[in-house]
Amino acid sequence: MASPNTALTSQTHPGSLPPNVFTLPRTAQLEALYTIIRDKDTNRGDFIFYTDRIIRLLVEEGLNHLPVVTKNVETPTGAHYEGVGFEGRICGVSILRAGEAMEAGLREVCRSVRIGKILIQRDEDTAEAKLFYSKLPEDISSRYVLLLDPMLATGGSAIKAVEVLTQHGVPEDRIIFINLIACPEGIHSLCGRYPALRMITGWIDQGLNEKAYIIPGLGDFGERRYTC
Ligand code: URA
Numbered sequence: 001m002a003s004p005n006t007a008l009t010s011q012t013h014p015g016s017l018p019p020n021v022f023t024l025p026r027t028a029q030l031e032a033l034y035t036i037i038r039d040k041d042t043n044r045g046d047f048i049f050y051t052d053r054i055i056r057l058l059v060e061e062g063l064n065h066l067p068v069v070t071k072n073v074e075t076p077t078g079a080h081y082e083g084v085g086f087e088g089r090i091c092g093v094s095i096l097r098a099g100e101a102m103e104a105g106l107r108e109v110c111r112s113v114r115i116g117k118i119l120i121q122r123d124e125d126t127a128e129a130k131l132f133y134s135k136l137p138e139d140i141s142s143r144y145v146l147l148l149d150p151m152l153a154t155g156g157s158a159i160k161a162v163e164v165l166t167q168h169g170v171p172e173d174r175i176i177f178i179n180l181i182a183c184p185e186g187i188h189s190l191c192g193r194y195p196a197l198r199m200i201t202g203w204i205d206q207g208l209n210e211k212a213y214i215i216p217g218l219g220d221f222g223e224r225r226y227t228c
């Protein structure tokens with residue numbers, strides 16, 4: 001039996017990760033969550049429940065990368081407490097359609113957070129990621145952006161989404177990419193292109209198959225989340 005909080009051997013060791021990639025602590029509890037969502041026999045209700053649990057952990061970890069400022073408060077005892085307060089405004093941007101599933105997790109943690117959307121699809125002629133639609137908060141250039149996409153495969157969509165954000169004036173170092181499962185190919189494409197962005201992922205898998213699915217992965221995230 002694996003003891004809680006020991007590093008588990010079945011996860012690919014991150015090895016030489018770029019310095020802007022952060023992973024969740026590899027506990028037995030986290031691996032149990034991932035085991036459930038990877039299982040092809042997990043039903044849709046459980047898939048939603050357990051992916052939501054991981055998304056919440058990821059969002060909390062993403063918020064750890066935001067700045068704080070000194071803040072002093074008085075407690076009901078009349079004592080003073082020297083603490084910190086949140087600094088800087090945030091918004092979420094989901095990469096449709098799978099990223100939309102992460103919006104609720106962000107809203108649970110950040111009340112009335114503004115959320116934009118970006119739709120990117122493969123151009124059938126050129127095989128390149130192409131922007132189809134975007135709706136972003138008008139003041140996005142002055143906010144930290146939590147960019148949401150659960151699966152980082154080749155990295156094409158995430159790279160295009162970051163390009164859209166920077167074109168809207170968001171500095172690269174204010175983008176925090178939040179992701180459930182990544183693979184080395186996607187990590188090196190995205191973080192190589194944008195070294196100042198921060199990426200938070202829950203798990204790094206082995207790689208891609210010939211259809212650009214992550215292996216072992218969990219299959220098609222959107223299909224498992226939205227299709228009965
Ligand atoms: N998107 C998915 O939903 N699954 C993968 O394995 C890769 C991209």
